[in-house]
Each structure stands twice: as structure tokens, then as C-alpha cells.
Amino acid sequence: MAPYKKNPPTVAIGKPTLAVDVVIFGIDWRDDSLDVLLLRNESEQLAGHLALPGGPVGIKDTLEETAFRELKKKTGIRPTYLEQLYTFGDPERDPRERAVSVAYLALVRSHDHKVRAGSDAAEAYWFNVRSILDNPVKKIGSDKDGDMYKRALAFDHLEILQTALTRLEGKIRYTPIGLDLLPETFTLLELRRLYKIVLGREPDISNFRRKVAKFDFLVQAGENGKGKTLLCFDRKKYLSAVARGINFEI
Amino acid sequence: MAPYKKNPPTVAIGKPTLAVDVVIFGIDWRDDSLDVLLLRNESEQLAGHLALPGGPVGIKDTLEETAFRELKKKTGIRPTYLEQLYTFGDPERDPRERAVSVAYLALVRSHDHKVRAGSDAAEAYWFNVRSILDNPVKKIGSDKDGDMYKRALAFDHLEILQTALTRLEGKIRYTPIGLDLLPETFTLLELRRLYKIVLGREPDISNFRRKVAKFDFLVQAGENGKGKTLLCFDRKKYLSAVARGINFEI
DNA sequence: ACAAAAGTGTTACATCTACACCCATGT
DNA sequence: ACATGGGTGTAGATGTAACACTTTTGT
Numbered sequence: 001m002a003p004y005k006k007n008p009p010t011v012a013i014g015k016p017t018l019a020v021d022v023v024i025f026g027i028d029w030r031d032d033s034l035d036v037l038l039l040r041n042e043s044e045q046l047a048g049h050l051a052l053p054g055g056p057v058g059i060k061d062t063l064e065e066t067a068f069r070e071l072k073k074k075t076g077i078r079p080t081y082l083e084q085l086y087t088f089g090d091p092e093r094d095p096r097e098r099a100v101s102v103a104y105l106a107l108v109r110s111h112d113h114k115v116r117a118g119s120d121a122a123e124a125y126w127f128n129v130r131s132i133l134d135n136p137v138k139k140i141g142s143d144k145d146g147d148m149y150k151r152a153l154a155f156d157h158l159e160i161l162q163t164a165l166t167r168l169e170g171k172i173r174y175t176p177i178g179l180d181l182l183p184e185t186f187t188l189l190e191l192r193r194l195y196k197i198v199l200g201r202e203p204d205i206s207n208f209r210r211k212v213a214k215f216d217f218l219v220q221a222g223e224n225g226k227g228k229t230l231l232c233f234d235r236k237k238y239l240s241a242v243a244r245g246i247n248f249e250i
Numbered sequence: 251m252a253p254y255k256k257n258p259p260t261v262a263i264g265k266p267t268l269a270v271d272v273v274i275f276g277i278d279w280r281d282d283s284l285d286v287l288l289l290r291n292e293s294e295q296l297a298g299h300l301a302l303p304g305g306p307v308g309i310k311d312t313l314e315e316t317a318f319r320e321l322k323k324k325t326g327i328r329p330t331y332l333e334q335l336y337t338f339g340d341p342e343r344d345p346r347e348r349a350v351s352v353a354y355l356a357l358v359r360s361h362d363h364k365v366r367a368g369s370d371a372a373e374a375y376w377f378n379v380r381s382i383l384d385n386p387v388k389k390i391g392s393d394k395d396g397d398m399y400k401r402a403l404a405f406d407h408l409e410i411l412q413t414a415l416t417r418l419e420g421k422i423r424y425t426p427i428g429l430d431l432l433p434e435t436f437t438l439l440e441l442r443r444l445y446k447i448v449l450g451r452e453p454d455i456s457n458f459r460r461k462v463a464k465f466d467f468l469v470q471a472g473e474n475g476k477g478k479t480l481l482c483f484d485r486k487k488y489l490s491a492v493a494r495g496i497n498f499e500i
Numbered sequence: 501a502c503a504a505a506a507g508t509g510t511t512a513c514a515t516c517t518a519c520a521c522c523c524a525t526g527t
Numbered sequence: 528a529c530a531t532g533g534g535t536g537t538a539g540a541t542g543t544a545a546c547a548c549t550t551t552t553g554t
Contacts, residue, residue: 014309016268018350059264059348063339087337087352089313098309100268100352102337189532204518209534227525228532439505454544459507477552478505 016089017099020066021054021157023164024079024106026126027181029190032197035126036161037075041154049154050132052161053124054101067104075124079106081180086163093156105164107180129165133158172198174249176217176238185221185230188212195250203250211250217241266339267349270316271304271407273414274329274356276376277431279440282447285376286411287325291404299404300382302411303374304351317354325374329356331430336413343406355414357430379415383408422448424499426467426488435471435480438462445500453500461500467491 024037038050055070057063064082071077085103093099136158137151151158172178178194179186188209196202212218212231221232274287288300305320307313314332321327335353343349386408387401401408422428428444429436438459446452462468462481471482492498 015265016307016309018266018268057266057339057350059266060341062341063337063350084337087313087334089307089352091310091312100307100313102339102350187532204516205532206519206534207517213534454546455505456507456509456546457544 014098017097018057019054019099019101020057020063020070020104021052021101021160022067022071022082022104022106023052023085023161024071024075024077024108025129025164025168025181026108027110027194027197028126029110029193032193033128034130034197036129036132036164037077037124038127038132038153039074040123040125050127050152050157051154052103052157057102063102064104067106071106077108079108079180081107081177085160085167088156088160090156101160103160103164105167107168107177109180110183129161133162133165169198172250174247176233176248179233185232187224187228187230189228191231208250215241215246215248264348267347268307269304269349269351270307270313270320270354271302271351271410272317272321272332272354272356273302273335273411274321274325274327274358275379275414275418275431276358277360277444277447278376279360279443282443283378284380284447286379286382286414287327287374288377288382288403289324290373290375300377300402300407301404302353302407307352313352314354317356321356327358329358329430331355331357331427335410335417338406338410340406351410353410353414355417357418357427359430360433379411383412383415419448422500424497426483426498429483435482437478437480439478441481458500465491465496465498 026035026037027033028035037053039053041049041051053070053074055066055073057066061069063084067082068078071079083105085105087100087102089100091098093101132152135152153161168177172195178198181198182190182194191212192202192205192208217234217237218231219234219237221230224230276285276287277283278285287303289303291299291301303320303324305316305323307316311319313334317332318328321329333355335355337350337352339350341348343351382402385402403411418427422445428448431448432440432444441462442452442455442458467484467487468481469484469487471480473480
């Protein structure tokens with residue numbers, strides 16, 4: 001036991017603070033870009049930095065509940081997909097206090113979502129993921145000593161974002177996770193565009209068509225209006241296909 | 251901001267406590283069993299339950315450091331492999347207090363490790379993983395109202411163990427993670443036994459041999475004494491092979 | 501002599517890739 | 528007429544599973 005006398009300090013002995021941060025991806029079909037939702041936070045120490053939506057874990061909240069709650073509160077969005085990503089606990093990650101963050105990965109269909117400014121003086125915007133990762137710092141001015149830069153993202157949020165993207169890229173190849181980025185129903189061509197956007201390369205259209213046709217869990221769901229066949233993901237059929245030993249693998 | 255007046259409560263408003271638990275696997279080559287190291291804890295509420303080694307995250311500790319420290323303290327072991335597994339945060343998982351646990355997966359070569367009793371009245375033993383998972387409860391007595399059972403493992407440690415096993419089974423098929431369960435140098439037959447133990451099925455010896463021969467990162471490292479070729483994993487060559495686009499996939 | 505392990509060969513089969521080709525339709 | 532999407536065919540490369548067979552080695 002620790003050698004404290006009488007009243008043991010409470011916060012003083014210090015537990016780490018526990019928070020949840022959410023990386024939420026969406027696709028902008030107007031310019032085929034993979035986007036992430038970030039908050040432009042006007043509060044003190046975050047000034048100017050972009051940050052992932054997130055917040056503290058309440059004493060009675062599930063981690064997942066916390067993720068949903070913070071996302072709702074700060075952006076008004078409820079994602080169709082949510083999974084735990086990784087827990088970031090470097091003692092130096094937040095200079096203000098020792099904070100451990102359980103990061104979540106979320107996906108949202110299309111993203112014509114109205115992004116609603118949150119109640120706590122933060123505003124949410126969609127950003128192109130690649131340009132964030134390619135430009136981790138930005139110039140904020142210059143003086144005679146030279147230019148000044150600052151990180152575009154607060155704390156270790158860039159690392160979290162990178163981790164999330166790697167997970168998405170990996171998982172989209174052997175699970176139907178990517179379908180949560182598409183509308184409820186989608187054409188075969190939209191499906192192909194999805195893989196081009198996330199993975200960078202587009203599979204041979206002919207073979208792609210053949211492969212998709214084999215998946216009985218991608219069922220036809222009417223037509224486009226322009227005669228194009230609309231597809232829809234059938235989760236039950238997918239699960240039984242997996243149980244049967246089908247591998248997705250696009 | 252929360253509407254607190256004057257002295258805001260500290261622990262009262264309550265942060266969850268943060269801990270790390272470690273699932274450490276090893277193989278007993280005498281009977282080809284996959285084992286996990288568990289503590290038989292004699293303290294109050296854990297009485298009789300087996301528990302994963304673990305402990306609280308100090309205010310200045312990395313999560314990974316905490317895993318190494320607790321493992322060292324309670325079992326004397328330093329694993330050759332350690333990765334973060336998942337974070338378990340169900341408010342009900344620990345009836346004593348709200349505790350969130352970051353679980354780690356660790357592997358140790360062979361396991362003739364002397365298991366040293368820890369300093370805190372707990373003793374560590376190796377248990378066969380399958381029998382733990384197959385017998386999650388055990389009979390502890392009976393009265394006229396019927397038999398009494400209790401969980402073999404404390405809290406949600408059974409779920410953590412199951413998660414760890416699933417991760418190991420999945421990852422051993424496409425990464426060299428399993429080699430951390432073998433001695434530094436090993437024969438081809440021992441390698442094959444490893445896959446039998448973890449995955450249950452043993453690959454065709456002939457094809458297996460051919461496949462392993464193709465991996466230039468499994469280098470020959472002398473002989474057995476009995477003329478058997480000893481293999482050794484070359485991490486550098488492996489990384490360059492991966493960069494070259496080799497897939498492990500046994 | 502026998503069993504276990506080391507090593508080579510072969511066959512049948514499934515899958516993937518890259519590309520050619522055809523048809524229907526809307527403008 | 529032409530571009531676009533939908534759909535079929537196929538040759539070559541590659542990989543895998545299953546099994547047969549030989550040689551070596553330890554007891």
C-alpha cells in the first residue's frame with residue numbers, strides 16, 4: 001500500500017482522466033473524396049487546432065455510449081458503424097493533464113449530413129483525409145526569426161487519424177465495412193468508386209462485376225430510375241455466408 | 251460547463267479507474283497445450299477466482315509500461331511479444347468500482363519459466379486455454395437448494411481471454427506472431443506443431459515444407475545435435491519481404 | 501527391420517488477371 | 528454514331544490440396 005497518512009489525497013494521487021475520441025469518415029460523392037469530421041475549436045489551449053470530436057467518459061457510461069453521445073452533442077450525427085479502434089495513453093499526449101483516450105472509428109453513409117455547430121463553441125467541418133495527412137503542419141505566420149508553423153490537429157489526433165485510416169484500408173478488403181460509407185442502396189459502379197476512393201486503385205470492372213455477382217448477400221433492390229440495378233446489403237445472408245466459409249475479399 | 255458551485259467534488263464526480271490486464275500465452279511442449287498464465291488470488295472479493303495479471307495505470311506510466319511492470323511484479327516474466335488487445339469498459343464489469351481495463355496480449359517463448367509467486371499473496375500458474383474456455387464455471391459445492399457454481403475467472407476475464415485467443419488465432423495465419431511462442435531456434439516440425447496447437451489442424455507436411463522453404467526470412471541456424479536443421483526468424487529480412495509484397499499466410 | 505522425419509514429384513483443381521468482345525441504351 | 532454501362536469468354540499465370548514415392552536416421 002502507498003504510504004499515505006490520514007486523508008489520502010484523491011485527485012492528487014492521480015488517476016489518469018479517461019476520454020473517448022471518434023474518427024468519423026464519410027465520402028463526398030461530388031468530388032470522390034474520403035473525408036473526416038473535425039472540430040474547429042475556439043477554446044483556450046486548442047485555439048486554432050482542429051480536433052476530433054470526443055469527451056470524457058462518465059462514471060456510468062459505456063465507452064460506446066460515450067462515443068455516440070459526444071458525436072451527437074458536437075456534430076448531431078449518429079453513425080451507422082462504430083468500432084473501437086485503439087487506446088492512446090502516452091503520458092505526454094495531452095500537455096494539460098494525464099489523459100488516456102479510447103479512440104473509436106465511425107462511418108456514416110454519404111455525408112450530406114447537416115453538420116450542426118455544437119453547443120460548446122466548436123464547429124464541425126468535413127476535411128479531406130489525404131490532405132490532412134499530407135499537411136500535418138500549416139504555416140500560421142512569420143517573423144524575422146523565420147516562419148512559424150503549428151500542427152493542424154491537436155495533440156496526437158493526427159496519429160489517431162492515421163491509425164483509423166490504416167484500419168479502414170485494411171478492413172475494407174476482407175469485410176463489408178465499406179458498405180457503411182455507401183447509401184442504403186447503391187449501384188455496382190458506386191461500389192467500385194468506393195474502393196477506388198479508399199484504396200486508391202480500382203479493380204478490373206469485368207472481374208469486379210463477376211465477383212460481386214457471386215455474393216448472394218448483395219441483393220438486388222429495384223432500379224435506379226435510369227434502369228441501373230440497385231444493390232442492397234443483406235446482413236443476415238452475409239452472416240450465413242461467412243458461417244458457410246465465404247471470404248469477402250474484394 | 252457543469253453547474254457546480256464553489257469546490258467542485260473531485261473523486262465524487264468520479265472518474266473511472268484505469269487498469270491494464272494482460273493475457274499471456276505460452277506453449278507447454280510436453281503435452282502440446284496452449285496455456286495462459288492466471289493468478290490464484292487469495293484476497294477478499296476475488297477469493298478463489300482466477301484472474302489475469304494486471305494492475306492500475308500510474309499517473310506517469312505508459313500503458314505498455316504498466317503491462318510490463320505488472321507482469322514482472324506478479325509473475326516475474328518479461329514477454330517477448332506484447333500488443334494492445336482491446337479496452338473493456340462495461341460499467342458493470344467490476345462490481346467493486348467503475349474500472350476500465352486496457353487489455354494486452356503477450357506471448358512468451360516455451361514456458362519453462364519459473365513462475366514466481368508475486369509479492370501480493372497471489373500465485374501464478376499456467377492453465378490450459380481450451381479447458382478454461384470449455385469450463386467457464388465450476389462446481390463449488392451443493393446444498394438442498396441445488397448445486398452451486400461460480401465462474402472460474404474473475405469479472406469479465408473470460409471474455410478478455412476469449413478475445414485474446416481469437417486475436418491470436420486470426421493473426422497467426424498472416425503474420426509471424428506465432429514465432430514468439432517458439433524457442434529462438436526451432437525445427438520445421440516444431441513450427442508445424444505450433445500451428446496444430448493454435449489452430450487445431452495441421453497443414454500437409456509436404457506442402458508446408460515447400461512453403462516454409464520459400465520464406466527467406468526463416469534462415470537456417472545450424473543443427474539440432476540430431477542433424478535436424480534449426481530455423482531462426484530474421485526480422486529484418488521479414489520486413490523487407492513484406493515491403494516487397496510477400497504475404498506470410500501459412 | 502521398422503518407424504519417423506526429410507525431401508522430391510505429380511496431378512487435378514480453383515482462382516486471379518488482363519484483355520477481347522458483344523449487346524443495349526440514351527443523346 | 529458514339530460513349531457508357533452491362534455482361535460473357537478465355538488464355539496464361541499462379542497457387543493449393545492431396546497423395547505417392549524415395550531416402551535417411553535413430554533405436
